[in-house]
Amino acid sequence: MKTQIKTDEEIMHMRQSGKILHDILVILTREAKPGVTTKRLDDIAASELKKHSAKAAFLGYNGFPASICISVNEEIVHGIPKERELIDGDIVGLDFGVNYKGMITDSAVTIGIGKISRDQQRLLDYTKKALYSAIDVLKDGVRVGDIGEAVDKQLRAGNLKVIRNLGGHGVGHQVHEDPIILNFGHSGTGETLRAGMTIAIEPIASISTHDTYLADDGWTYVTSDGSMSAQFEHTILITRSGAEILTA
Numbered sequence: 001m002k003t004q005i006k007t008d009e010e011i012m013h014m015r016q017s018g019k020i021l022h023d024i025l026v027i028l029t030r031e032a033k034p035g036v037t038t039k040r041l042d043d044i045a046a047s048e049l050k051k052h053s054a055k056a057a058f059l060g061y062n063g064f065p066a067s068i069c070i071s072v073n074e075e076i077v078h079g080i081p082k083e084r085e086l087i088d089g090d091i092v093g094l095d096f097g098v099n100y101k102g103m104i105t106d107s108a109v110t111i112g113i114g115k116i117s118r119d120q121q122r123l124l125d126y127t128k129k130a131l132y133s134a135i136d137v138l139k140d141g142v143r144v145g146d147i148g149e150a151v152d153k154q155l156r157a158g159n160l161k162v163i164r165n166l167g168g169h170g171v172g173h174q175v176h177e178d179p180i181i182l183n184f185g186h187s188g189t190g191e192t193l194r195a196g197m198t199i200a201i202e203p204i205a206s207i208s209t210h211d212t213y214l215a216d217d218g219w220t221y222v223t224s225d226g227s228m229s230a231q232f233e234h235t236i237l238i239t240r241s242g243a244e245i246l247t248a
Helices: 008-031 038-051 118-136 144-157
Strands: 068-072 075-077 091-100 103-112 168-170 177-181 198-201 204-206 212-214 221-223 229-231 234-238 243-245
Touching: 008 038, 008 091, 008 103, 008 234, 038 068, 038 091, 075 091, 075 204, 075 229, 091 118, 091 229, 103 118, 103 229, 118 144, 118 198, 118 204, 118 229, 118 234, 144 177, 177 198
Parallel strands: none
Antiparallel strands: 068 075, 068 091, 075 221, 091 103, 103 234, 168 177, 168 198, 198 234, 204 229, 212 221, 234 243
16 A cells, blocks of 8 residues: 555645544543443544544444444553443553544543552653654654654663554554554664655553463454553654644
8 A cells, every 4th residue: 555645635634633533532531530431431432423523433444343442451452442440540542543524543542540550650651752752753754764763762761662563554544554653663764754644653562571462352452461551642744844743
C-alpha cells in the first residue's frame, strides 16, 4: 500500500475527525473509575459517536467486535470491552479510532484508576514522554528510523521495555496505511516522510519485558510475564517545518 499525501479537503476532515476523537477520549477518561465496566465505556463511545455523526473506525475492522479497544494492566493492545469492572490500582489503555466523512484518525491514552504504584506511574510518564519526543523530531524529510530512535531512547531512559512487534503506521483513508513505524530503530534509516502525510505514532511499552502472546480471544496482546503495559498515541500531519497533532 503506497503512502498517500492527503489533499487539503482530506486534511480538513481529519482535523474534524481528530477533534471528535479527542473530545470523546476526554469523556471516557472522566468516566473510567472503580466499578465501571469496560463494556460501559464502549457503550459511551458508541453513543458519543452518534452525536457527532461519526463512525467507529475499529468496529468490524477485520472482525473486531467493539467501538474501542480497552486494555487493562498486562493487556497491551486490542482488548475487547466486556463486563470487567475496573478496580482501584488498574491502569487502562483506551485506543480509539474515528471515521468522519471517510477520513480516519487514531489515538490512545493510558490512565490510572484510583491510586497506582510508582512503577505504574513511571510506565505512564515515560511512555507518554516517548510520544512527544517522537513528535518533536517530525518534519518534512524525517525518516521512520528517526522516530523509532526517539521513542526507544525515552523508553530506555525510563527503564522500560519497548514492545517490539507492535508500533505505529500511516492512517487516513484506512486504519492502517504505510509506512509501518516501529518504536525502535536508528536515525537516518527507513522510509522518508513528506509534508502532507498523516501517521499514527504509538509508543507501547511494558515494565519488564519485550515479549508478548496473543490471548485466547484472538485479539488481545498480553505481556509474556504479566507485567503492566502502556500505550500513548496521536495522529499527526507532517508539515514543511514540523508536525500538527490532529488528535490533540
